[in-house]
Amino acid sequence: MAERGYTATKDQLQTRLARIEGQVRGVSRMVEEDRYCIDVLTQISAIRVALDKVALGLLDDHARHCLIGGEGGPTDPDNQVQELMGAVGRMIGR
Template sequence: MPAETATTHGYTATKDQLLKRLKRVEGQVRGIQGMVDDDRYCIDILTQISAVQAALDKVALGLVDEHTRHCVMGAEGEEREEKTEELMAAVARLMRRG
């Protein structure tokens, strides 16, 4: 992960940024539990779920960025080949959602 003080751009995320986003997602998921418990209108709950999925996608893209820049590019030969395959399989799973 880039240093805390690094100015990140695009999809790059520091460890601290990823942890903050995940903490927020955790709170959003608890909020959705509350909405279900209170029998809130389905559509409003679905809107929150879509927001959580978009937030998780952003975390995922930060990790894909990290893996590409450091794990893949930091490796050579057979190891780089392997890490590229892992990258592609991860992107495929994210596109297919599971």
């Protein structure tokens, strides 16, 4: 993983993603069981927080290894910044 750069170890990321997958399945079950909408929404918000945490970890690693460490991605600073900012823009929904 190091040559691509993920802050969390691959195992930690995989564990988080597996948990998120389970949470999504859980929401499906709640929908299947006609559970109260507010309770389902609470679960979806929890998934969002978990996803953001994975995204921040990935971005952290990217900045550390690719942007500063030069271990991957474009070498031209302009492209490096545009890539970074594109990712951040999508993260805040702009």
